[in-house]
Amino acid sequence: MDQERKTYRLVRLLTGAVTPVVLAAALLAFARLHDVAWEPGAQVAGLCRELLAGTTEGRQALFGSCWVAPLPVLVYLPFAWLLPEPAAGWAAFFSAWLFVFWTVREAVKATGQSGWRILFAQVAVAAMMAVSGQPQALQIATALTAGLMLLAAASLADWAAYRRLRDVVATGASGAFLMLCGFPVFGPAGLAVLLVPLAACGHRETRSRFQAWLLLGGLPLVYAVGVWLLLNRLILGDAFFFLRSLPSLVPALLPFLGALLLPGLLVLPALAVTWFCDARSETPGAGPVAASALLVSFPLVLIATVEVLARFGVDWNRMTLYVCALAVLMIALARLRQPVYRLALSLALFVWLSTLWLGGGAAAPSPAADSGQLCREVESYVNARTPYGRVFVLGYAGLDLLRGYAGERLEPNMDLHVGALRRAYKGQDLYLLVPRPEGPARAESVFWKHPDVYELGGDRLLYAAAFGTWRLFQVVSAPTQEQLDEWKKAR
Amino acid sequence: MNEDKERPAAKRVAEIDPLELSRRRPDWSASQPMTRVQKGVLLAVLAVLGAAFLWAPLPTARGLIALCTFFYVIMTLYKFVVIRASLSPSAILRFSAAQIAAQEPREWPVFSVLVPMYKEPETVKQMVAALAEMDYPADKKDVQILLEADDAVTLAAARALTLPPGFRVTEIPESFPRTKPKACNIGLHLAQGEYLVIYDAEDLPEKDQLKKAVMAFESSPANVVCVQSRLNYYNPRQNVLTRWFTAEYSAWFDLQLPGLAALGAVIPLGGTSNHFKTKVLQELMGWDAYNVTEDCDLGVRLGRAGYATRMLETTTWEEACSDVRFWIKQRTRWQKGYIQTWFVHMRNPAKLLRELGFVNFLHYHLLIGGVTFSVLVNPVFWAMALVWFVFRPEGVAQLFPGPVFAAGAACLFLGNFVFVYINLLGCCKRKNDSLMGWALLTPIYWMMMSYSGWRAFIQFFRDPFVWEKTQHGLVKKSQA
Numbered sequence: 001m002d003q004e005r006k007t008y009r010l011v012r013l014l015t016g017a018v019t020p021v022v023l024a025a026a027l028l029a030f031a032r033l034h035d036v037a038w039e040p041g042a043q044v045a046g047l048c049r050e051l052l053a054g055t056t057e058g059r060q061a062l063f064g065s066c067w068v069a070p071l072p073v074l075v076y077l078p079f080a081w082l083l084p085e086p087a088a089g090w091a092a093f094f095s096a097w098l099f100v101f102w103t104v105r106e107a108v109k110a111t112g113q114s115g116w117r118i119l120f121a122q123v124a125v126a127a128m129m130a131v132s133g134q135p136q137a138l139q140i141a142t143a144l145t146a147g148l149m150l151l152a153a154a155s156l157a158d159w160a161a162y163r164r165l166r167d168v169v170a171t172g173a174s175g176a177f178l179m180l181c182g183f184p185v186f187g188p189a190g191l192a193v194l195l196v197p198l199a200a201c202g203h204r205e206t207r208s209r210f211q212a213w214l215l216l217g218g219l220p221l222v223y224a225v226g227v228w229l230l231l232n233r234l235i236l237g238d239a240f241f242f243l244r245s246l247p248s249l250v251p252a253l254l255p256f257l258g259a260l261l262l263p264g265l266l267v268l269p270a271l272a273v274t275w276f277c278d279a280r281s282e283t284p285g286a287g288p289v290a291a292s293a294l295l296v297s298f299p300l301v302l303i304a305t306v307e308v309l310a311r312f313g314v315d316w317n318r319m320t321l322y323v324c325a326l327a328v329l330m331i332a333l334a335r336l337r338q339p340v341y342r343l344a345l346s347l348a349l350f351v352w353l354s355t356l357w358l359g360g361g362a363a364a365p366s367p368a369a370d371s372g373q374l375c376r377e378v379e380s381y382v383n384a385r386t387p388y389g390r391v392f393v394l395g396y397a398g399l400d401l402l403r404g405y406a407g408e409r410l411e412p413n414m415d416l417h418v419g420a421l422r423r424a425y426k427g428q429d430l431y432l433l434v435p436r437p438e439g440p441a442r443a444e445s446v447f448w449k450h451p452d453v454y455e456l457g458g459d460r461l462l463y464a465a466a467f468g469t470w471r472l473f474q475v476v477s478a479p480t481q482e483q484l485d486e487w488k489k490a491r
Numbered sequence: 492m493n494e495d496k497e498r499p500a501a502k503r504v505a506e507i508d509p510l511e512l513s514r515r516r517p518d519w520s521a522s523q524p525m526t527r528v529q530k531g532v533l534l535a536v537l538a539v540l541g542a543a544f545l546w547a548p549l550p551t552a553r554g555l556i557a558l559c560t561f562f563y564v565i566m567t568l569y570k571f572v573v574i575r576a577s578l579s580p581s582a583i584l585r586f587s588a589a590q591i592a593a594q595e596p597r598e599w600p601v602f603s604v605l606v607p608m609y610k611e612p613e614t615v616k617q618m619v620a621a622l623a624e625m626d627y628p629a630d631k632k633d634v635q636i637l638l639e640a641d642d643a644v645t646l647a648a649a650r651a652l653t654l655p656p657g658f659r660v661t662e663i664p665e666s667f668p669r670t671k672p673k674a675c676n677i678g679l680h681l682a683q684g685e686y687l688v689i690y691d692a693e694d695l696p697e698k699d700q701l702k703k704a705v706m707a708f709e710s711s712p713a714n715v716v717c718v719q720s721r722l723n724y725y726n727p728r729q730n731v732l733t734r735w736f737t738a739e740y741s742a743w744f745d746l747q748l749p750g751l752a753a754l755g756a757v758i759p760l761g762g763t764s765n766h767f768k769t770k771v772l773q774e775l776m777g778w779d780a781y782n783v784t785e786d787c788d789l790g791v792r793l794g795r796a797g798y799a800t801r802m803l804e805t806t807t808w809e810e811a812c813s814d815v816r817f818w819i820k821q822r823t824r825w826q827k828g829y830i831q832t833w834f835v836h837m838r839n840p841a842k843l844l845r846e847l848g849f850v851n852f853l854h855y856h857l858l859i860g861g862v863t864f865s866v867l868v869n870p871v872f873w874a875m876a877l878v879w880f881v882f883r884p885e886g887v888a889q890l891f892p893g894p895v896f897a898a899g900a901a902c903l904f905l906g907n908f909v910f911v912y913i914n915l916l917g918c919c920k921r922k923n924d925s926l927m928g929w930a931l932l933t934p935i936y937w938m939m940m941s942y943s944g945w946r947a948f949i950q951f952f953r954d955p956f957v958w959e960k961t962q963h964g965l966v967k968k969s970q971a
Contacts, residue, residue: 216916219931223908
């Protein structure tokens with residue numbers, strides 16, 4: 001008995017602390033060595049800077065887009081508060097990956113098999129990330145999404161298999177947090193939560209409590225969405241502000257939303273297996289076969305989601321979804337009853353195969369422009385023309401650009417209202433610095449408010465200059481009497 | 492009858508000192524609500540705060556808000572840890588019907604049952620029937636119905652019944668304070684059992700509870716001297732108040748107390764259905780007759796004496812208070828008792844820390860002090876949140892600098908949700924699915940708690956010993 005307890009403690013220490021720490025440190029070292037310019041949360045760090053400064057732009061950016069998820073920012077925030085860059089980024093990265101390895105442990109341990117399985121699964125996930133040769137995939141947002149996806153899928157599988165109340169809570173909570181990881185995972189998160197009551201329908205004892213499972217599983221997600229809507233209403237004046245980019249990104253919105261539901265159909269066979277196994281069982285619980293079926297169906301849903309997003313041209317988060325899918329598949333593999341050596345071999349094979357996929361699937365990271373240099377150039381350009389110039393750098397890309405900027409000439413803007421700016425900065429010469437609408441930048445609010453701004457400018461917006469992929473526009477306004485007087489004097 | 496003779500002769504009630512604890516160990520009793528030093532410290536803190544507000548109002552307000560926000564964050568995390576711990580197999584002692592049956596034949600020890608009552612003649616019959624039906628050898632039951640001498644109606648109702656063997660009425664002589672623990676102390680002196688339990692008049696314990704309690708003591712380490720049964724209500728659907736009350740009790744007894752037990756924490760005992768080793772309880776001089784939540788205080792004293800409490804998977808069904816006026820009185824008493832208990836044990840914080848250990852010291856503050864503090868400060872923060880949502884004044888924003896704002900927002904949106912969700916979880920665990928929707932409205936219930944909290948706080952200084960008795964039998968009246 002004592003020996004058993006000792007072994008149990010050792011395994012717990014190893015899989016719960018030692019291995020996750022070692023693997024997270026190894027991933028950090030890998031990313032740093034592979035790419036010196038690599039940053040674990042580039043956009044996130046810029047946003048945190050604004051939040052810590054207490055600016056309205058920071059608050060608007062935190063909740064203002066379904067494509068830039070609030071959860072990674074909220075995770076990064078305490079580190080940014082406590083530590084200077086780049087230590088804050090590394091610490092946040094380290095914590096995020098610790099979380100992933102913890103979820104791997106939680107996902108595998110429910111099967112009650114040996115601790116080696118957990119260890120192998122943790123190593124396999126780390127190896128997959130490392131040998132893919134894609135340090136850009138090692139972002140904090142990716143880690144959090146993958147960890148939560150693992151937790152949601154494994155808890156759902158355990159709920160189907162063993163009917164433990166804790167699994168309903170875990171699925172509900174991870175589903176809610178997944179919603180805060182951005183639009184691409186809205187569907188899988190909703191599906192996981194919806195499957196909680198549905199998976200309980202196979203057995204008459206649990207079927208009669210459908211409403212309870214729905215409420216307990218679904219409430220966290222509904223609440224998370226509710227809070228997001230409320231904060232949009234309070235901070236941006238429009239409850240649906242964070243979703244407004246969708247119609248401009250995907251003109252055929254209804255077919256797009258309909259198509260996003262289709263991947264959900266892929267869980268139907270697994271659901272049928274769950275019901276079948278559950279109905280045959282005397283006590284509620286469909287057993288490990290149903291759990292495996294549900295676990296395997298989840299990656300299919302994720303891959304199908306990527307395909308749908310790709311069809312409609314909004315698949316810039318495909319790497320995150322691939323990582324999630326592969327991690328869930330690895331867990332499904334690690335939970336199977338098989339000899340440990342065979343598990344090790346199959347995981348190794350799987351890691352090798354996944355590198356082909358991840359290697360090919362990843363978009364090449366764009367070379368990081370020297371943001372400091374660009375800011376200085378813009379500043380010099382404006383200073384050469386007016387002593388009263390003020391440049392608003394638009395969107396999330398703007399937050400990122402201004403991360404290391406210490407001057408006062410450039411400032412971020414998340415919710416462009418040219419009229420309001422003119423009123424607020426009367427007498428000043430205003431400029432807008434607009435990013436190129438490509439990739440995630442297409443979802444910036446400026447592009448759904450002024451779709452052609454980058455190409456054509458707009459009302460009172462005149463093209464001034466280009467800086468790299470950025471374009472500078474001058475806000476045209478009638479001069480004040482003071483300016484006219486100065487001008488006359490100068491003449 | 493023969494066994495009765497073998498038992499030690501009962502002492503005469505008049506010879507018993509129900510206030511023994513307060514006389515022999517006044518430092519353990521709430522007979523003096525606050526010591527002179529405590530009063531001095533409280534006044535000094537108030538004076539410093541007052542001066543700080545006059546000197547630098549904004550930084551002082553910011554500092555206080557930051558402290559409160561920190562407290563909320565800690566409380567939210569603490570709840571999470573406790574609920575997580577409730578999943579542990581050691582959280583609750585379980586005995587199946589088969590395990591109980593496997594014990595037979597065996598000699599069960601004598602089990603004393605104390606039932607303090609006051610002016611509730613209508614519940615006597617139901618109570619006697621429920622206890623008589625309990626699955627425990629009749630000759631091993633030692634049931635005392637504790638009735639105040641001036642309670643003629645209940646005395647008459649009890650005397651009108653033919654009490655089953657092992658049942659007796661103990662008349663409590665009139666004296667100050669007229670509290671339940673004082674009556675229980677007399678019952679404790681007269682108890683003949685190896686183990687002892689307290690039930691309220693309207694309680695309906697599960698039939699095998701006494702056997703389970705014996706098995707729990709026998710299978711636990713020697714330092715486990717108290718086993719707390721779970722409490723729940725048999726009238727949850729009477730009205731919205733009983734629904735909320737049941738949701739709260741389900742979360743408290745089915746999740747939080749088991750979680751605390753798994754963490755090895757000090758457990759604020761529930762008012763009834765706590766089973767004790769009689770001898771240890773007598774050594775601890777029973778309950779503090781001046782404390783209006785004598786059970787909570789006793790839980791802390793057990794912890795200080797190095798004893799442990801465990802949770803037992805068995806339920807005692809009680810009547811949920813269905814009248815808002817009585818509910819407020821009851822809650823006022825509970826919260827006043829928590830304040831009393833906190834002050835009693837904080838007379839010598841260093842000694843408390845030494846006796847409880849650091850972790851349990853923290854548990855004590857979060858459970859006893861923290862819960863009371865939160866019901867008192869909650870209205871202030873609700874008001875600020877409401878003002879901010881509706882009017883968005885700059886003043887409120889100034890009180891919450893960056894990180895405090897972030898932590899405060901997290902508590903507002905996440906913390907409050909966690910607390911509501913715990914109630915939902917409690918209902919689900921109890922299979923009270925129809926209450927889950929009502930549990931979503933728990934914030935209204937919290938407001939009532941805050942109202943009674945402030946009432947308790949004021950009463951603590953004005954009438955510390957007033958015992959606002961819980962009115963039972965309302966469910967029957969409503970059915971009639």
